[in-house]
Amino acid sequence: MVNGPLLLTIAVLGGTGKEGKGLAYRWARAGYRVLIGSRTSEKAVKAASEIMTLLEGSASVVGTTNLEAAQQADISVLTVPYSAHRATLESVKDALKGKLLVDVTVPLVPPKVSKVQMPTAGSAAQEAKEIVGSEVEVVAAFQNVSHEHLLGEEQVECDVLVTGTSKKAREEVLKLVEAAGLTGWDAGPIENSVVVEGLTSVLININKQYGSTHAGIRITGAPRK
Ligand SMILES: NC(=O)c1ccc[n+]([C@@H]2O[C@H](COP(=O)([O-])OP(=O)(O)OC[C@H]3O[C@@H](n4cnc5c(N)ncnc54)[C@H](OP(=O)(O)O)[C@@H]3O)[C@@H](O)[C@H]2O)c1
Secondary structure, three states: OOOOHHHOEEEEEOOOOHHHHHHHHHHHHOOOEEEEEEOOHHHHHHHHHHHHHHOOOOOEEEEEEHHHHHHHOOEEEEOOOHHHHHHHHHHHHHHHOOOEEEEOOOOOOOOOOOOOOOOOOOOHHHHHHHHHOOOOEEEEOOOOOOHHHOOOOOOOOOOEEEEEOOHHHHHHHHHHHHHOOOOEEEEEEHHHHHHHHHHHHHHHHHHHHHOOOOOOOOOOOOOOO
């Protein structure tokens, strides 16, 4: 895997949406080459142009289809609603072989999004692993980070728990967390993503009950290296 922001290309699949566009903005700002993926390239080109405008042209953001983005990228980041999770992965899985997939998907089942409802695979990330197969490392991250403050300079008050199929892959994604201006924690194997994904419904519940829009989590009591 390539190291160093300027050499690394990140595809954000579904990057036209709220969470994906915010993450894409942050990685572009940090110097990564970013590809916005969409079902329609026109929509992706528009989203890429919006990010380039925000960054006053001093970045590399290009819009294209999800498949082309995944083909060209070193790392693909999936940011689509759970209802589109399987179909999107099926459409790009051949392009992911030998690479790293970061799954941001939370398996919310509307209308009861404040209730934890996990899929039979355990979590969306474990389901992703089943779909993409043994040749793809899968890391789950960012599920607890609201999009609200990603598209801007504001400090995001939420840590990122990173789980995944190998320590090396988790370390790679922890670099992306830091590049996005957030604090990440290696939270262990992909099986642990069940808890992290489920936590999002807990945060949505808290938002509803306390009138907030972006409740988050912080890890305390653990020293940073
Ligand atoms: N929003 C948040 O604050 C937040 C926070 C943490 C985690 N997440 C998770 O991140 C993921 C994305 O959330 P979001 O709020 O960014 O979602 P979103 O804005 O509703 O959708 C993201 C993108 O997914 C694609 N999409 C939507 N419906 C689709 C369908 N039926 N089939 C295929 N593609 C479809 C669309 O891209 P195209 O039309 O361009 O293809 C859309 O722009 C979700 O799993 C969510 O749970 C979100």
